Amino acid sequence: MAIAKAERLMNLALCLLGTRRPLSKRELRQSIEAYLEAGSDDSFNRMFERDKDDLRELGLVIETVENLDGEVGYLARRDSNRLPPITLDAEEAAALGLAAKVWQQARLAGAASGALQKLRAAGLPEDVDPYEAHGALEPRIPVHEAAFEPLMLACRDRRPVSFDYRKATAAHPEPRLVEPWALECWRGHWYLAGWDRDRGAERVFRLSRITGRVRTRSGKFTAEVPDVVTVRETVASWAGEIADRSAVIRLRTGAGYPLRAKAVSMRELGDGWDELVIPYGHGLDAWLVEFGPDVVVLEPAELRADVVDRLRAVAKG
Numbered sequence: 001m002a003i004a005k006a007e008r009l010m011n012l013a014l015c016l017l018g019t020r021r022p023l024s025k026r027e028l029r030q031s032i033e034a035y036l037e038a039g040s041d042d043s044f045n046r047m048f049e050r051d052k053d054d055l056r057e058l059g060l061v062i063e064t065v066e067n068l069d070g071e072v073g074y075l076a077r078r079d080s081n082r083l084p085p086i087t088l089d090a091e092e093a094a095a096l097g098l099a100a101k102v103w104q105q106a107r108l109a110g111a112a113s114g115a116l117q118k119l120r121a122a123g124l125p126e127d128v129d130p131y132e133a134h135g136a137l138e139p140r141i142p143v144h145e146a147a148f149e150p151l152m153l154a155c156r157d158r159r160p161v162s163f164d165y166r167k168a169t170a171a172h173p174e175p176r177l178v179e180p181w182a183l184e185c186w187r188g189h190w191y192l193a194g195w196d197r198d199r200g201a202e203r204v205f206r207l208s209r210i211t212g213r214v215r216t217r218s219g220k221f222t223a224e225v226p227d228v229v230t231v232r233e234t235v236a237s238w239a240g241e242i243a244d245r246s247a248v249i250r251l252r253t254g255a256g257y258p259l260r261a262k263a264v265s266m267r268e269l270g271d272g273w274d275e276l277v278i279p280y281g282h283g284l285d286a287w288l289v290e291f292g293p294d295v296v297v298l299e300p301a302e303l304r305a306d307v308v309d310r311l312r313a314v315a316k317g
Contacts, residue, residue: 004034016075029048063080150213160180165205178195179223181226191206248299249296249297253268264278264279280300289310289311
């Protein structure tokens with residue numbers, strides 16, 4: 001029913017916008033299939049009046065004109081329904097350009113590029129290059145995980161999902177039932193923040209560890225969705241952005257430049273190794289594992305144990 005009404009409203013709007021003279025109810029009824037199928041004149045009149053009011057609420061300016069014979073007609077003049085020119089300053093245009101570029105590897109790339117072209121056609125000044133302000137940068141957010149699109153739609157529609165998830169310290173995946181809140185990208189990896197129904201707590205999932213299909217489930221959310229700032233803080237905390245301690249690691253000389261950039265202090269040990277003190281927060285063990293044999297954890301013992309567990313899980317496949 002919702003689709004039928006939307007189609008009817010669209011057809012009525014096109015008729016009113018496409019005519020150069022006012023159209024009577026009789027002419028509109030003959031032009032729109034849904035009106036022809038109305039059972040009676042009263043049914044058509046009620047339907048037409050509701051549709052006309054709905055279009056006006058949506059912002060369409062519909063004029064009512066009475067001709068010399070006293071017959072009432074309707075039309076929507078294009079000049080009365082034209083949007084004002086779009087005016088964007090250089091910073092706003094650059095932001096739109098960056099937004100379009102970061103999705104180059106996602107299925108949203110076509111939509112983003114098309115939107116930018118439509119802005120150009122609608123009045124974005126030709127002398128404003130949306131990429132010029134950051135011409136030296138090539139921002140990209142790679143989206144290789146098949147789980148990204150279904151999770152993005154589930155976040156938008158507030159639909160629970162289920163999927164199999166393999167923890168970094170586990171050899172096999174486990175089923176999860178989650179109310180998805182938002183997707184966040186951190187250090188090139190995508191994370192899903194949401195409410196884990198089975199565990200009754202908020203959780204963060206790395207998309208690369210989701211195996212199999214993501215399936216949407218019926219029903220509404222049972223937990224309150226926090227605001228976007230809180231969600232980002234949650235992802236940052238779980239992914240290791242927030243650190244409240246320090247860790248001491250041994251790092252092979254010439255390797256691990258991201259770790260060196262985060263280091264609080266560093267000293268050479270000789271024999272091709274350096275010692276670094278780095279911030280320690282949730283998720284540091286997963287990050288250190290990515291550097292393989294170039295990193296050895298010295299302190300604290302719990303971090304060392306977590307890294308060893310993760311390496312063992314990787315070795316088991």
